[in-house]
Amino acid sequence: MPRNRRPIDRAEKRDEIVAAATGLFTDVGYDDSSMAKVAAAAGVTPTTIYWYFADKDALLVAVVDHLLQEALLEAAPLFDAPVVDQLLWAVERLERYSKLVTVVHARCAISPAIDAWHNEFHSLMDTLLANGLSQAGARSEDLEAMTRMSVFVVEGLLTHPLALEERRQIIELVARPR
Amino acid sequence: MPRNRRPIDRAEKRDEIVAAATGLFTDVGYDDSSMAKVAAAAGVTPTTIYWYFADKDALLVAVVDHLLQEALLEAAPLFDAPVVDQLLWAVERLERYSKLVTVVHARCAISPAIDAWHNEFHSLMDTLLANGLSQAGARSEDLEAMTRMSVFVVEGLLTHPLALEERRQIIELVARPR
DNA sequence: ACCTGAACACCGTTCAAGT
């Protein structure tokens, strides 16, 4: 039996649990997806999940982190695109995860693990966006505020669904230099 | 016994429950404030709450609606103030209710009652802000998008605490006409 | 090391019974 057999099995089963949780958290929502339902969807016992994750919030972190990595891979071709395209793409791409967005925000006040992930997420977004915004002509003294503003607008658009045209208008407005 | 004795008693007890729930939801959070705790804080039995409210979400609606009415009364002197002052005031005034803001967003997808309140809240905000923004010099074709943007920024600032100076910078930026 | 079944202390909500 090869030396790395165990770790691979472990990673696979962990991934299965994360996949099951991703589906349920995305569609049904975090609150209405009990550990029992996640376990059933993953083909394990509720208690088994606790062998892989400290608690339900740790599972949520694994879910959103996995989705983030996926999205970042897909976003790679856009790294040098106009910032308006980046923002529009982000909203369209993450639209279906709006339940996760709101629940992460809500649980930041409850779970330190989620709060930590959320903070890291925002530093990453700030870094990614600052470049595109300065290329769009943002004055350097406004750059930080514009970055924050853009992130807030994306989050707002994810949480408050608007018509496509309205959405585009807001994003063009937020990226417009002044 | 006067004819209106009952209704007054009823309103008073209802208010006591709302007051107890407001304190707990604001400080401890919605999820961690069980109906049993709210009941204890209000000096009643958990089941009694269900005589006054359909469920926990209806109680949450009563809480946020009460806080909104309070805030609107306090905001009256600002109705003709510069929009930047309005936005800054709103963030400072509602800062302590950030837990309620995030939980309302999270439960919009779960509770139709909360979703309905949330929609009404946003139409109200849009109406209140559009006036101030056009007076700040917003071009009429941008007015709708700027209104939405401002609301998103206020919500973002409530959910993501920033230093006072940073906050002021973002609000001045979002209200700046272009 | 990994997984289970049984158990624990809760939870929101309901309902028959009281006044």
Added chain:
DNA sequence: ACCTGAACACCGTTCAAGT
């Protein structure tokens, strides 16, 4: 009309026991 105590079907989590 208003309020209660007991009960219901869950919940996240723990833990002794298995392999």
